[in-house]
Amino acid sequence: MRILHCLSTREFAGTERHLAELSAIQARTHDVTLLLDRNTVDPLTGGDISGFLCPEVKVVRAGVAGYLPALASELRSGRHDIVHTHLGRASARASWLRRAGLAGSVPVVATLHTSYRGRSYGAHDGLVCIASWQQEALPEKQRDASALIPNWTVPPASTCEARAALRERMRREWRIPDGGVVIGAAGRMVEEKNFGLLIQAWKQAELKPGTRLVMVGDGPERGALQQAAQGRPDIIFTGYRTDMPDLLAAFDAFIVPSRHEPFGLVLLEAMEAGLPVCATAAGGVKDILADAPDCLVAPDSLEALTEGLRRLESAAPRQWDMSRYRIGAAASRVEAFYRRYC
Template identity: 60%
Template sequence: MRILHCLLTREFAGTERHVAELANQQALTHDVTVLLERHTADLRTGGDIAHHFSPSVRIVRAYRAGYLPTLTALVWNETFDIIHTHLGKASIRAGVLKTLGLMGETPVIGTLHNAYRARTYGKHDGLICIARWQQASLPAGCRNQSAVIANWTIPSVLCHPERTKLREGFRQEHRLPPEAFVICAVGRMVEEKRFDCLLQAWRQAALPPDTYLVLIGDGPERARLENVCAEYRDRIIFAGYRSDVPDVFCAFDGFVLPSRREPFGLVLLEAMAAGLPVCATAAGGVLDILENVSDCLVKPDCIDALAAGLVRLRQQPGRTWDLSFHVLEEQALKTEQFYRRFC
């Protein structure tokens, strides 16, 4: 199949990782092109999706004229079996071309990385939901043209000596005692991720003094959050943005996800793949991942519940999770089977 993925963003977060990993897997057996923005490096963090594609994936960047003219030229001059869009900006532009009849007979599929919006996805032929809550929220007429295909995680390939070296190096860099119990949280520092709630819950939980909290990520809320926890800065570390998140989990002993809204929770899967005990808010796609592990779930936006969850997390050892439902090869195969419903 000739597949065109469309993504118009300038950062590297969960959606961008999803697109890169899916395109790389599909390119093993298909002809895959990805249309990106002209510049894709995040100005704040330096994260760039372009660095995560295999050589077998063809990358096309938007012309100076803009993303829509570039997409128009691609579909006018080339033939694709599937056009697969991700997030709102690219999906709206594909919908415009669909409305104008410029897509011909080529099916347009969208992956919902957030909530469904008719203006964004109303012209698409099919929709892939990464969590059940999304499919349940679709208009009745769209549900028959949708499928739930969950995200996946790719376990770290570091060998044991490399993991030990990374763990020791990270702890030395951030002055974390070798025997400390270190809890981490990862994500963009924006309001909906509720790092502020986490810091209040940390204060309330009054964990033993050998317990530390590491926040990985960056964003507009960072400066305010650093001020909020000034009194605990000896035990709360702001480690900044890192491009090696799946690997660096070996430096930690527990993981917490405090988000108010989490469309799926890819970073949660990555922490579980690393064998960490977890505490996560019962929001969105997290319920799909931890539906049978209720003791790991806490009520969103509730400081008391999150504080109690941190206390439980502190008492838990490493854990082996069954992630057999979240394997890239299987999810890529399901995606191909969904494509063929429309070809």
């Protein structure tokens, strides 16, 4: 099958990682092309999907005229059996071209990485939802042309000995005292991630000496968050990192304070690492922790988040059933979804 993925972003976050991993496994048995913007580097963090793509995936970049004409050219080229768009910018342009009769006859599907918007996805043949709340919110016609295929996580490739060495190295870098408990949080530092409330809850929880909160990520709110944490050496900011598995090895627990989380990939990664977790019952998180309601707290609640931190301080490692979240099974389901249309 000849597959064209379309993405128009300048960052490297959950969606970009999802696409890099999906295209890599598809390229083992299919002809896979990825249409990107001319520049894909995040000006704030330096993150870039380009460094995470496997060599077998062909990359086409939009020219100086922009993404829309490049996408129109690919849609009409006859070189693809299926077109798969990701996120709003690429998806809205594909929908516009189809409505204008400028997209040729190739079938077009999308993955909903966030919320459904008719302008972006209303002209697509089919939609992949990564969480049940998305599928429930679809117009009836498009719900019938959708599939629920959750995101995935990849098991750590390192041995137990290697992970132990990583743990020691990272904790030494952060100057964690002997026996100190490290609770991690990660994500783009924007309002919906609610890291400001997490800092308030951390102060209110008054955990035992030696316990540390390590916050991984960057974004427009980082300066304000660091200001809120001023004078608190027990709150550590790592900045933007691409070595999340290494960091997870150094954590003892993980917390997700988001107001809304379309899926919750970072939560899934923490569970893969065997960490006890606490997360707000928001968006896709409710699917992931459906069998562990004790790990959920009310969204946007200072008291609930404070109690969650207190529970995590003494929580033991936890082995989660991750069989539902394997990339091989997900890729097979995506391929079966494609075959509805081509």
